Amino acid sequence: MSVITTSRQGDVLILTSDNPPVNALGAAVRQGLQAGIEEAAGDDAIKAVVIACAGKTFFAGADITEFGKAMQEPSLPTLVDAIEALGKPVVAAIHGTALGGGCEVALACHYRIAVPSAKIGLPEVKLGLLPGAGGTQRLPRVAGVELALEMAAKGDPIPASKAKAAGLVDRLASEDSLLADAVAFAGEIADARPLPIASEKPVTVDPAVFDAFRKANAKRFRGFEAPAAIIDLIEKTAGTPYAEGVQAERMGFMKLIMSVQSAAQRHIFFAERKASKIDGIADDIALRDIKRVGVIGAGTMGGGISMNFLSAGVPVTIVEMQQEALDRGTATIRKNYEATAAKGRMTPEQVEQAMGLLSPTLDFDALGECDLIIEAVYESMDVKKDVFGRLDKIAKAGAILASNTSYLNIDEIAASTSRPQDVVGLHFFSPANVMKLLEIVRGAKTADDVLATAMAVSKKIKKVAVVAGVCYGFIGNRMLMPRQMEAMKLLLEGATPEQIDRVHVEFGMPMGPFQMSDLAGVDIGWHRDPTRIENIRDALAAEGRWGQKKSAGFYDYDEKRNPSPSPRVAEIIEEFRQKTGTPQHAITDEEIVERTLYTMVNEGALILAEGMAQRASDIDVVWIYGYGWPVYRGGPMFWADTEGAKKIVAGLEKHGFDVAPLLREKAEKGERFNK
Numbered sequence: 001m002s003v004i005t006t007s008r009q010g011d012v013l014i015l016t017s018d019n020p021p022v023n024a025l026g027a028a029v030r031q032g033l034q035a036g037i038e039e040a041a042g043d044d045a046i047k048a049v050v051i052a053c054a055g056k057t058f059f060a061g062a063d064i065t066e067f068g069k070a071m072q073e074p075s076l077p078t079l080v081d082a083i084e085a086l087g088k089p090v091v092a093a094i095h096g097t098a099l100g101g102g103c104e105v106a107l108a109c110h111y112r113i114a115v116p117s118a119k120i121g122l123p124e125v126k127l128g129l130l131p132g133a134g135g136t137q138r139l140p141r142v143a144g145v146e147l148a149l150e151m152a153a154k155g156d157p158i159p160a161s162k163a164k165a166a167g168l169v170d171r172l173a174s175e176d177s178l179l180a181d182a183v184a185f186a187g188e189i190a191d192a193r194p195l196p197i198a199s200e201k202p203v204t205v206d207p208a209v210f211d212a213f214r215k216a217n218a219k220r221f222r223g224f225e226a227p228a229a230i231i232d233l234i235e236k237t238a239g240t241p242y243a244e245g246v247q248a249e250r251m252g253f254m255k256l257i258m259s260v261q262s263a264a265q266r267h268i269f270f271a272e273r274k275a276s277k278i279d280g281i282a283d284d285i286a287l288r289d290i291k292r293v294g295v296i297g298a299g300t301m302g303g304g305i306s307m308n309f310l311s312a313g314v315p316v317t318i319v320e321m322q323q324e325a326l327d328r329g330t331a332t333i334r335k336n337y338e339a340t341a342a343k344g345r346m347t348p349e350q351v352e353q354a355m356g357l358l359s360p361t362l363d364f365d366a367l368g369e370c371d372l373i374i375e376a377v378y379e380s381m382d383v384k385k386d387v388f389g390r391l392d393k394i395a396k397a398g399a400i401l402a403s404n405t406s407y408l409n410i411d412e413i414a415a416s417t418s419r420p421q422d423v424v425g426l427h428f429f430s431p432a433n434v435m436k437l438l439e440i441v442r443g444a445k446t447a448d449d450v451l452a453t454a455m456a457v458s459k460k461i462k463k464v465a466v467v468a469g470v471c472y473g474f475i476g477n478r479m480l481m482p483r484q485m486e487a488m489k490l491l492l493e494g495a496t497p498e499q500i501d502r503v504h505v506e507f508g509m510p511m512g513p514f515q516m517s518d519l520a521g522v523d524i525g526w527h528r529d530p531t532r533i534e535n536i537r538d539a540l541a542a543e544g545r546w547g548q549k550k551s552a553g554f555y556d557y558d559e560k561r562n563p564s565p566s567p568r569v570a571e572i573i574e575e576f577r578q579k580t581g582t583p584q585h586a587i588t589d590e591e592i593v594e595r596t597l598y599t600m601v602n603e604g605a606l607i608l609a610e611g612m613a614q615r616a617s618d619i620d621v622v623w624i625y626g627y628g629w630p631v632y633r634g635g636p637m638f639w640a641d642t643e644g645a646k647k648i649v650a651g652l653e654k655h656g657f658d659v660a661p662l663l664r665e666k667a668e669k670g671e672r673f674n675k
């Protein structure tokens with residue numbers, strides 16, 4: 001059966017695409033649409049056409065899986081031009097998301113009708129691309145340059161109401177009668193002439209908007225090629241005829257599709273979706289029902305974790321030992337929600353709704369009614385074992401018992417219960433209500449349905465989850481360790497915190513290792529004995545240089561938290577250089593990359609070989625969503641593939657590191673981690 005079905009209502013021809021899951025505009029869809037347009041052209045009885053989609057969404061874009069293969073005719077640019085040139089009105093009937101090529105099809109239609117819940121966008125930029133089927137040319141003509149810049153360079157879809165206000169949607173349909181409304185609309189405008197043809201509209205623009213837009217978004221676009229290409233293209237073609245503009249767009253698209261950045265960003269698109277697949281567990285396994293969640297600990301972590309569930313409409317019982325800590329935790333949750341509401345991202349009613357789902361209590365036994373209990377107490381094995389021993393006595397049968405530990409052995413924690421099959425690690429990243437990553441730690445005895453339920457829960461709270469095995473620091477923090485260790489050694493050997501951080505920031509990380517320490521707290525994990533000074537970090541902590549919160553850490557900070565190099569830190573480093581008798585040498589940026597980033601790849605290869613990560617792309621997902629690794633470099637393992645394993649091995653050997661056998665094997669065979 002064709003993916004495009006045609007039907008008629010009076011003199012309106014309806015073309016309906018049914019290409020699950022998202023009606024991507026693959027070859028069969030394009031061919032079907034073209035045939036439909038030809039049918040309309042050749043039949044005088046047809047006065048107007050409606051293009052609609054079955055299933056959950058209007059076309060969500062070009063079929064990304066076709067990229068890099070030979071393009072089958074008609075291409076999307078050819079198809080959209082044919083739609084626009086039909087000579088009879090074509091109406092796009094939009095529900096779900098009209099994205100990328102889907103938005104471009106809609107723009108080529110003469111009219112657009114959408115249900116209020118629909119969203120329209122040009123997300124190509126998120127794949128390192130620019131819209132390649134007329135989007136950069138028709139959108140500015142239809143909705144104005146400013147909105148076109150916003151949509152194409154940032155890639156976030158806009159709701160139908162905003163699209164309507166901007167002229168991108170002509171009419172809103174009723175939520176449950178889109179097709180009927182679209183057909184009625186088509187009937188109304190069937191004879192209206194001239195047809196509104198997007199590509200023929202003039203573009204009016206104040207040339208100052210481009211630089212203003214670049215400036216306003218400089219931080220967001222730093223390092224990315226596609227946003228700059230999109231802005232440049234729209235700027236350059238604003239005064240030119242459509243035919244010229246679209247040709248420039250075509251060339252820009254072809255250039256970006258060959259780029260490493262786009263390959264990296266497309267890799268992450270698929271990696272994120274693959275991460276939710278758990279090896280050895282069937283997709284249709286029966287899940288446990290999670291109606292109420294318990295959180296132990298109302299500190300920063302416990303509070304953040306709770307917010308995820310409250311926001312998703314799941315009731316939370318939060319337990320503390322002292323009334324004061326409980327009150328403080330509850331107040332912080334409220335304050336965070338109110339701050340979100342103040343920014344207009346939540347209504348006051350939604351704040352009250354979320355808070356209404358929270359049950360703060362000092363009564364540990366109240367956790368007995370919870371289906372999933374997440375422990376977020378002090379990071380100590382003894383404390384965790386004690387908590388799980390107590391949970392074992394009061395949790396209901398079948399409840400999932402989770403630990404938010406960042407390093408500790410889940411199997412040892414599980415062994416303090418009589419039900420290790422119900423125990424799993426759920427490692428959230430701080431701030432837990434913001435960071436997208438969740439490491440789901442699979443213990444030796446964790447039951448399949450517990451793991452699958454944890455994965456489903458993570459989707460419900462809008463996290464990107466990755467399954468990790470039991471090892472010290474799991475995937476993310478384990479890879480962080482060699483990086484932090486080498487960064488400290490480099491200081492002793494002659495580098496400065498500023499140089500090391502600069503190299504990381506230039507690489508695209510949001511901050512370098514020392515900026516990160518200052519933000520997180522230099523005192524984290526410190527032994528708290530100011531007389532015991534064994535390394536540079538101890539020395540800083542002993543002097544109260546705990547980072548940004550004390551206006552002093554590896555950097556000095558002014559009242560506005562602007563950092564500057566610290567003469568005192570330079571002195572401390574110098575003292576340690578002398579005390580340890582470390583030989584000095586000039587440290588190049590290249591050496592910093594090799595010792596702090598190649599070592600991460602090396603650790604990643606060990607993690608992979610040990611089966612602590614299911615696949616290389618999962619490691620990439622961890623670093624993108626948990627640590628701000630630049631998405632345009634595709635994560636550490638994808639980056640390793642672009643550097644080449646051979647080069648990485650050579651770099652590691654130069655500095656005397658043990659090379660992970662899997663990395664060496666990749667180098668010898670000329671293979672990639674990500675196929």
Ligand code: 3HC
Pocket residue numbers: 021022024060061062063064065076097099100101102104123124127130131132133135270273274
């Ligand atoms: N091409 C091919 N496959 C796609 C796809 C696309 N454009 N969009 C989604 N899929 C696949 C996903 O890989 C996933 O496959 P899986 O089930 O095998 O893992 C499946 O469809 C379902 O996707 P999601 O899990 O993401 O479903 P959601 O319901 O959560 O989200 C969505 C739906 C919002 C449409 C989301 O999939 C999305 O954002 N898709 C990408 C949209 C996009 O980037 N479009 C632009 C493409 S580039 C383009 O159009 C170029 C043009 O200008 C020439």
